Amino acid sequence: MTSIVLGCDSAAVSLKDEILALLKMGGSDVEDLGVQDTSDDTPYPLVAERVARSIIDSGYLKKGILICGTGIGMAIAANKFPGIHAAQVSDVYSAERACLSNNANVITLGARTLGPELAKRLVSEWLQLKFVPGRSSEKIEAIKEIERRNFRHE
Numbered sequence: 001m002t003s004i005v006l007g008c009d010s011a012a013v014s015l016k017d018e019i020l021a022l023l024k025m026g027g028s029d030v031e032d033l034g035v036q037d038t039s040d041d042t043p044y045p046l047v048a049e050r051v052a053r054s055i056i057d058s059g060y061l062k063k064g065i066l067i068c069g070t071g072i073g074m075a076i077a078a079n080k081f082p083g084i085h086a087a088q089v090s091d092v093y094s095a096e097r098a099c100l101s102n103n104a105n106v107i108t109l110g111a112r113t114l115g116p117e118l119a120k121r122l123v124s125e126w127l128q129l130k131f132v133p134g135r136s137s138e139k140i141e142a143i144k145e146i147e148r149r150n151f152r153h154e
Contacts, residue, residue, distance in 0.1 A: 002127060003062045007051040007074075008034035009044040012067035012111035015119055019065060019109075022120050028127075034067070044068045048077035052084045055105060064106035065123060071108035078106050082151040085143070090114065095122040096129060103131040103140055 004023055008016035016034045023030045033050040035042050044066075051064045060083055066074035071088040078086035086106035087098035090113065098104040107126050109119050 003029045003031075003058070004127075005031045005051045005054045005062050005064045006034055006066075007032075007047040007064070008067040008111070009042065009047055009069075009074075010035055010038045010040055011069040012109075013038050015109065015111040015114075015116055016067050018116045019067070019120060019123055022123065026124075026127075031062070044073050045077040048074050048086075049081070051106070052078050052081035056081065056083060060105060062105075063127070066106060066108045067111055067119075068108070069110060069112040071110035071113070074108040075106075078108065082147060089122050089126065091118075092122065092125055095125040099126055099129040099131055101136045101139075103136075 006016060006020055013035060020030060020032055031054060033054060034047055048066055051066055055062045055064050066078055066086065068074045075086045075088040078084050084106055085102065085104045086108055087102055087104040088108045089095040089098055095107065098107055109122065
């Protein structure tokens with residue numbers, strides 16, 4: 001069973017709820033760390049931090065999905081944490097490559113830029129794939145080396 005940590009800001013509560021229902025229907029174990037209603041003004045970087053820390057605390061066994069207005073801010077914030085490799089996805093190809101080429105453990109979505117059906121398809125696509133070491137492994141290792149040089153691991 002896939003264990004997912006889900007988070008959103010106030011711009012994305014509705015889409016988060018649809019993704020949450022999809023994940024639960026598919027049998028995923030889901031931890032919802034997002035805001036629960038549109039009146040909650042928790043800044044998206046704090047939500048990204050909650051999700052990143054949950055993934056780190058799991059020993060990187062969990063995957064994360066973050067949703068804000070565009071997905072951009074969540075990706076930037078999440079990538080500030082060691083071992084978190086967040087990719088903003090906006091089409092099926094980018095969702096596929098996030099896994100197969102980049103071994104991303106977090107994807108970010110834009111509630112204002114994606115319709116709910118496409119967003120659900122992107123999540124499903126990303127979750128069904130598994131990274132297989134190969135041509136991209138050297139590039140991923142280069143990213144990890146840069147990370148080791150620039151982050152203090154907790």
